[in-house]
Amino acid sequence: MSVSICELHHITSLEQFYDELSRQLQLPAHFGRNLDALYDSLSADVSGPFEIIWRDTEQSRQQLGADLYATLLEILQSVAAERGDVTLDIHH
Template identity: 95%
Template sequence: MCELHHIISLEQFYDELTRQLHLPTHFGRNLDALYDSLSADVSGPFEIIWRDTEQSRQQLGADLYATLLEILQSVAEERGDVTLDIHH
């Protein structure tokens, strides 16, 4: 399980996912690499819980927040063993 709280930067987002989901050392810390790593490198099943998303959206900006959410949703839909729980 991965719990995200008070995410205010992309670096913090990457840091938390890397720490909690044990992303591989070759994870490139970019959006394409994030999708690739979550899709193939992390053993499932796992759950991502993102709390305080309204604060995250404000801090990250609406576009980046929407992109991150889209990546997480795509991974959850494609894998079938990933659960995404978003709390506003």
């Protein structure tokens, strides 16, 4: 079984974050573009296995703000911890 790869580069806004995940992981049409819906979609709607590679995270943290960046990272880490078929790779 092949692994879907989602590569995030130079994320500077929440909308861009949602856009890239939606495009690369083919989030469902009912994805509500909010943090709760993000968690729900990644944990239940996206077929695995998949890997999320987030590059340039220091730049993203500065652009998004430390709180939003931490929240997004926590959601991704939670999904990876709960699902055996999801990998998260963070690059500063």
